[in-house]
Amino acid sequence: MxxxxxxxxxxxxxxxxxxxxxxxxxxxxxxxxxxxxxxxxxxxxxxxxxxxxxxxxxxxxxxxxxxxxxxxxxxxxxxxxxxxxxxxxxxxxxxxxxxxxxxxxxxxxxxxxxxxxxxxxxxxxxxxxxxxxxxxxxxxNNGRPIYFRDDISWEPYITGSGHTSLARFEDDKELSRMIQSLDTRLYNVWTDLREFCQMTNLGCQTGLKLPHGTFNEILLSVSYRLSHLSFDRSPASEAFRVGMLAFATSIFFSWPELRAINVSVNRAFQDALWKLRSSGDQLNPLLAFWVLMVWKVQIHKEAPEKLFADWFGEVKLSIPIVAWAEARAVMKRVLWIDILYDQQGKAEFDKSV
The missing domain is CATH 1.20.1050 (Glutathione S-transferase Yfyf (Class Pi); Chain A, domain 2)
Incomplete structure (x- = not known):
């Protein structure tokens, strides 16, 4: 598993x-x-x-x-x-x-x-x-887990617990400000998930892959915090939260027999995107592009191909992004694991060109 x-x-x-x-x-x-x-x-x-x-x-x-x-x-x-x-x-x-x-x-x-x-x-x-x-x-069931309801820590897990990263990258201050403006707790989860992505990308290049225990600890921490958060009054924050949850779930619950989990999360993802699209709330175009690309990669076999297509086109134009290389650079700025998503990501992006 x-x-x-x-x-x-x-x-x-x-x-x-x-x-x-x-x-x-x-x-x-x-x-x-x-x-x-x-x-x-x-x-x-x-x-x-x-x-x-x-x-x-x-x-x-x-x-x-x-x-x-x-x-x-x-x-x-x-x-x-x-x-x-x-x-x-x-x-x-x-x-x-x-x-x-x-x-x-x-x-x-x-x-x-x-x-x-x-x-x-x-x-x-x-x-x-x-x-x-x-x-x-x-x-x-799109509900809250049983554990850590009252005693969960919202601090960054990887840096906060003394884990040594395989990778050290300069902070993306512009992106950090964007996400911090949504919610500090959401930002702290993102820093851990981004660190995880950087560790795994470097590990795949060098052969220094993660031990099972480290994989479990990081993704459990990320998944619990995202599951206990909710932003009913902020469609932009909620869309980014559920997007990160869908991203993490596709890694942590990737076994085919657990497909029902991904189906449920993707349904919640679609609902969050609809609410954001129909509200007056705004998500920064860079984050909106990441969220919509994750959506396209996650549900490419389950949802109508043209769902959110107009919105995706508007976001691409506003950044602007023309080629897959540019799109991939944006995805890697936010959250992306090359070996898992590059192939499907390029295929989905090329459909929109």
Missing amino acids: YPKELCIDEPTIDAAWVGLLLSDAAYIHAMAYSAEAYHDKKMCRQPSAQTQKHLLEALRLLQSRLSKPNSSSATSDPTIMTIVMLALAADVLEDWGTLESHLEGLKVMVNLRGGLPSLKTTANEIAFKICRGDLSHALR
Whole structure:
């Protein structure tokens, strides 16, 4: 579930998870169920008897543990990891009701354990996987995630947490002023996402790609902050927010089986663009060009080709932009990952020439 173009090709092996496969019966059945159910879906068939057997056994073992709330096993790593596995399976299988039930159960367990930071024990990916499921559910329903509603930090994540960037570029002061004028919190998220883009672009050129943990931390931070923001009274700020969310989602939730997330985000993206277009609010032409290009790249197979075409033409003329090289330079000033978007970006831009 990590884009090979951006991340190190490292085996996602966590000793704690592998150990559970060999020692925890509930987790073994949950893993077997996930694999069997995914295979059934790919083969376009109903869940097999073997699939159902693994699910029922995983649920039976879980129920046995949860029926003893005072027991340490009720909120242990193995129990939480088993529910995480079932939640991820429900997400891929598009069983939204089951996914929501698992997420609510996980929330209770996480609170009993003392919060997400307490889960970074022997299995470092537990918290990341819980957050991925939480974001997946929120994005699909165009709602707010469960976690970080009241205690989220709006400060820049990469520079603020001491991460060392692979890239150092001069600040684009003109662009920074444009985005700061929309909202300081939005600006801070943009600085992190821009830093991420610069890191990945340089990494693709030099072979210094991102470790899975760094990829998770940055995109979770970006996605949570964007999901918790909303600008009902500023269509320009909202269009830029949802544009960045669509951009981040296309990277973080790029697995084909999670396509429903991108469809939902793109629907919200279209609504935000309509509201901006029909309002008296104005987005700087450079930012408007970026937003509309991201829209074209994101939905090129789903929306009418001429949707927002007149608007796009007006923005191009006002900058002005004539050739793809000029368009690409603008995109890279804002947010762009060459290896992921150059080909489709050029194709979409050329259609408008």
